[in-house]
Amino acid sequence: MVRNTVRSASSADPTVPGKLLRLLFHDCFVEGCDASVLLQGNGTEQSDPANRSLGGFSVIDSAKRVLEIFCPETVSCADIVVLAARDAVEMAGGPVIRIPTGRRDGMVSAASNVRPNIVDTSFSVDEMINLFSSKGMSLDDLVTLSGAHTIGTAHCSAFSDRFQKDSKGKLSLIDTSLNSTYADELIKQCPADSSPSVLINNDPYTSFMFDNQYYRNLLSHRGLFQSDSVLFNDERTRKQVEDFANDQVGFFESWGQSFFKLTSTGVKTGDEGEIRRSCSATNM
Known part of the structure; x- marks a missing residue:
């Protein structure tokens, strides 16, 4: 279902794969891969200037709507973000990758967490090494x-x-x-x-x-x-x-x-987080 949604959106707009891949990075580097970047509201991650140019939200929302019809309250928005990025890369000519699912959606989204946790385009190698290392990456x-x-x-x-x-x-x-x-x-x-x-x-x-x-x-x-x-x-x-x-x-x-390592960063499982009914808001 996610793959079909990504394929349809990419056919209509060739910039979609790049948007979905960037969305994944901005999600996983802040609070882990928990769809916190999708939450809307004052002071959320989306309100930080670094995230205002993000795209691909409508693709994630479309996939979620379909999944809620056939698999209600089962597939997290965090998994959809990861799967959509994976499929986007494949549809753009990249490799086919198998990744596990089971991520849960986070409850916290704060603009103050964005800048300390994402790569700025002016970063030096040392600055990038430090940030990637803090996420468990080499x-x-x-x-x-x-x-x-x-x-x-x-x-x-x-x-x-x-x-x-x-x-x-x-x-x-x-x-x-x-x-x-x-x-x-x-x-x-x-x-x-x-x-x-x-x-x-x-x-x-x-x-x-x-x-x-x-x-x-x-x-x-x-x-x-x-x-x-x-x-x-x-x-x-x-x-x-x-x-x-x-x-x-x-x-x-x-x-x-x-x-695989990127999409395993800070994953929430078990009793952590929730399975959102809508990707833009928590269930509470």
Whole structure:
């Protein structure tokens, strides 16, 4: 049921897989994989600026409505988020992954928990290592899961720190680790007065395909975010970037292992949490 919902939504909108994958990361890194990011209301995770551009909620809600008809109060929203992201990757050309279910939905969602627990696009390798380590994930997991940026889009503000404005408001490149030709393309797509609605593909070449092009982009200094580029610039992560750039099968194998670890982060089971009837609100 989840797979059919994701397939239908992705057929109508090719940006859906990237949205569902990003939604998973923003859920699992904050409070664990417990669908806390889906809860609506003042002061919830959704109200933090880092989450205001999240998408894919309607897909999760559609799957939940179907499941509540056929399997009432049985499948958690947390499981739906994980399954939808898994299916989204597969439908975008990525690997087929088997993952366990049985997660329960969390009862807590606070905006104050968001920023300390998610990767900012300006992060250094050390900052990312510290955050991933706090979630029980390794350096290999960091490089592998960064490959999620092979699909999806970003607002210009997510990488604006790599440019500066002159006295006339014109943008110029200040991050010399970024390919100058690619930087010029980004400046054209993101003029200084660009609308917040402007979206840039994370991967300029195969933007809707889940493949290893992301790592090839890093080799040619075409990583969109600072947090992407540092993976190739740092000797601790460069070898794995090079390996994945030359071996998509190897990347897919690592993705399966790291995705399993990501979706097992902070999972609530047994008497913890609940099975929500609606993903946007707790049952109480």
